[in-house]
Amino acid sequence: MTGLLASISWPVLDRVHFGGSFAISPHGVGIAFGYLLGSWWVLREGPKRGLKEEHASSILFWALIGTIFGARFFYVVGHFSEFNSFTDMLKIYNGGISLIGGIAGAIAFAYPVMRRHNYRFLQVMDSAAIGLPFGIFVGRIGDLVIGDHLGKPTSVPWAFVYDGGRLSGFTCTGRVCRETLLPGVAFHPTLTITPHRATLIDPLHGGAIQTGVGVHQTAMYDFLIAATLFLFIYLVMARRPRREGVLIMTFAIWYGTGRVITDFLRVDKRYFGLTGSQWSTAAIAALCTVVLVRWAIQARRRPPPAADGGGGGGGDEKENLGGAKAAAATTTFTPPVEPGGRGGQT
Amino acid sequence: MTERAQRVGVVVLVLTAVALVFVASAVRSYVPLFFVWVPQFAIPVFLSRAGRKARTEQDAGAEPPADS
Numbered sequence: 001m002t003g004l005l006a007s008i009s010w011p012v013l014d015r016v017h018f019g020g021s022f023a024i025s026p027h028g029v030g031i032a033f034g035y036l037l038g039s040w041w042v043l044r045e046g047p048k049r050g051l052k053e054e055h056a057s058s059i060l061f062w063a064l065i066g067t068i069f070g071a072r073f074f075y076v077v078g079h080f081s082e083f084n085s086f087t088d089m090l091k092i093y094n095g096g097i098s099l100i101g102g103i104a105g106a107i108a109f110a111y112p113v114m115r116r117h118n119y120r121f122l123q124v125m126d127s128a129a130i131g132l133p134f135g136i137f138v139g140r141i142g143d144l145v146i147g148d149h150l151g152k153p154t155s156v157p158w159a160f161v162y163d164g165g166r167l168s169g170f171t172c173t174g175r176v177c178r179e180t181l182l183p184g185v186a187f188h189p190t191l192t193i194t195p196h197r198a199t200l201i202d203p204l205h206g207g208a209i210q211t212g213v214g215v216h217q218t219a220m221y222d223f224l225i226a227a228t229l230f231l232f233i234y235l236v237m238a239r240r241p242r243r244e245g246v247l248i249m250t251f252a253i254w255y256g257t258g259r260v261i262t263d264f265l266r267v268d269k270r271y272f273g274l275t276g277s278q279w280s281t282a283a284i285a286a287l288c289t290v291v292l293v294r295w296a297i298q299a300r301r302r303p304p305p306a307a308d309g310g311g312g313g314g315g316d317e318k319e320n321l322g323g324a325k326a327a328a329a330t331t332t333f334t335p336p337v338e339p340g341g342r343g344g345q346t
Numbered sequence: 347m348t349e350r351a352q353r354v355g356v357v358v359l360v361l362t363a364v365a366l367v368f369v370a371s372a373v374r375s376y377v378p379l380f381f382v383w384v385p386q387f388a389i390p391v392f393l394s395r396a397g398r399k400a401r402t403e404q405d406a407g408a409e410p411p412a413d414s
Binding site (some may be wrong): 007033040048134223 | 370374390
């Protein structure tokens with residue numbers, strides 16, 4: 001009965017071949033498109049927050065380098081036991097990257113550029129708050145095409161049912177695909193997927209741990225989370241000026257919470273019960289929640305501005321400077337400081 | 347084009363992109379998945395054109411009379 005309801009299914013395509021020796025992965029194309037379109041949003045939103053277009057381009061360039069480095073680095077750290085040599089770790093074209101690592105790497109590489117041009121961290125990150133979920137929304141299509149991030153077996157109506165094609169990372173014979181999950185770890189279950197059944201097998205006892213008509217397609221969940229988050233930030237949050245940092249923290253809380261939930265549906269290496277992505281996103285989401293709640297409490301405690309009709313913006317000199325400390329005292333929009341306004345611009 | 351019309355346009359394009367994933371499942375083919383990128387790419391194109399049009403209209407409206 002549940003098998004009849006399972007409706008998410010298509011044959012997967014791991015590579016698009018051109019001739020005999022050249023092939024492109026839709027996964028890589030998706031990531032490239034995602035970065036490209038996400039960057040477009042940064043170039044659109046940046047000037048509204050005081051970023052010069054050429055500086056935004058420079059930040060995006062270094063962020064791209066950082067994304068590639070961070071995405072691979074985090075993956076290698078998280079799956080260290082799967083690599084036999086250092087050369088294997090460098091073979092990024094064989095697959096294996098981490099989205100959270102990519103974001104972390106982008107921030108790490110772009111931060112010195114932001115500071116060199118005298119931008120505040122949250123000023124730049126708010127400019128990326130629409131582009132980030134949009135980039136994920138675009139990039140996840142590649143995962144859907146290749147059938148990446150398949151999770152635990154399930155019989156829910158939206159289970160992903162295998163319908164042919166070579167699943168990335170799996171060994172497929174006919175229409176039966178097998179993958180040994182968590183190689184190098186003591187407990188390494190095998191996931192067997194056929195068009196009718198998905199089974200997670202215990203390697204020690206040979207019995208089924210979990211079965212279902214299909215598996216959780218966690219990349220699709222991520223795709224939907226990113227789409228709704230993009231719409232929420234674009235339609236609701238960015239509609240009116242908000243305190244610097246609110247947009248990017250909204251992204252971090254929403255996306256981080258989503259990843260914590262969906263990662264429970266994946267079969268991945270866990271450290272004290274959670275995956276590496278869950279630990280990092282949970283920590284960031286919790287931190288951002290604390291900061292936003294603190295800001296909201298501060299805003300409530302703050303006496304309302306005197307209705308004197310003064311045109312000076314109702315603030316002291318510090319507030320007019322738009323500095324980070326001054327901004328912390330208000331929930332009203334602080335106009336971004338023109339780069340170079342504080343001197344020292346290079 | 348009003349800002350409201352731009353927002354409606356973006357929502358329609360996002361929903362089209364999401365719907366194409368379900369079309370792929372309905373027709374049991376990965377081909378519609380490649381077409382998801384079409385509405386996604388259309389969003390920047392649509393907003394850029396709408397923005398350009400709005401600026402042109404604004405400039406035309408703010409143009410000072412010839413004799414001033």
